[in-house]
Amino acid sequence: MSQEGLLLVVSGPSGAGKGTVCKSLLQKCSEIKYSTSVTTRKPRKGEEHGVNYFFTSVEEFQDMIKNNQLLEWAKVYDNYYGTPTEFVIETLKSGQDVILEIDVEGAKQIFKNFPNGVFIFLLPPSMEELASRIYKRGTDSKEVIEKRLAAAQGEIDQLINYNYVVLNDEVEKATEKIQSIIIAEKCKVNRNKVLKEEYWK
């Protein structure tokens, strides 16, 4: 198959559960490749370098920007986050699917360069639940939490630019929906130009 892989972009406000849902998805679909982001923020408890993020300094991050090594980057709540270009491009070319778990600002930049990407907005069930999740995480300062909550409403207004919206009321259900989205996307006529030639010589 010479078909390119799918670029799956899972985004949404902080506290929507992007990390948990992506983890659950990757456990069920081991063939999907996870694009590890680079960040200047401090590791949260349990986070590993090279697994959850590539943790880096502000100087190193700025060098990556200068050298065009980032597909997208954004400064969010005083920290930089970015997606290394090479891994994504090479993996897609090889026909494998790549998942990006990124914030709404990052997704905006991906829209422009990947019109064939599959953009999924993860929606927390309510503003109350969103606040509760961020507080429970207990990893952010009160100031950061307030910034996140204030930003969430504006981020949700970006929903209109996405292909799909998945309500994350239960991780299992949200994961299954994304699995269905992947299967459906692979059935799209415009992704199957080779099908006709292969089966109907």
Added chain:
Amino acid sequence: MSQEGLLLVVSGPSGAGKGTVCKSLLQKCSEIKYSTSVTTRKPRKGEEHGVNYFFTSVEEFQDMIKNNQLLEWAKVYDNYYGTPTEFVIETLKSGQDVILEIDVEGAKQIFKNFPNGVFIFLLPPSMEELASRIYKRGTDSKEVIEKRLAAAQGEIDQLINYNYVVLNDEVEKATEKIQSIIIAEKCKVNRNKVLKEEYWK
């Protein structure tokens, strides 16, 4: 929920397995409503009036055309086939999903009036398999079979107008793909305009 139901159109050449796949889908998803077509062709063995088709005379069929009671109709291999309008419109309005199992000519007419319909093209695995299925069915005259096969290639060229293509190499797999397509379509942002208001007051 004030959301309209999905209009699912399953089409493809004769012998693609539309009937078998739709039957399997309806068994798994009993909430989907099947739009029973009207036809002037003779019932095949086991087919029941009001279940598989409404079998009717040419005169009655022509009256339905005159009275605008058909959403689409076509003359295929000397027989008329059509979709009664009222059932489809009322069911969609009530928020339930409707499935139309129709030929490629019929689907063409539906494209125009239902831009939000979900158009699925069922593709048989090969021309040889298509021929073998039509022969095995044993219900058509040699002349009709030859007409069907000659038309198939032209029908497959219509694939480009559909949203999805599902290869029907195994009924079970094809059914699961259509189930995923339904779930994905219900997650589309443009079908969820009410979601934001409901969850984010």
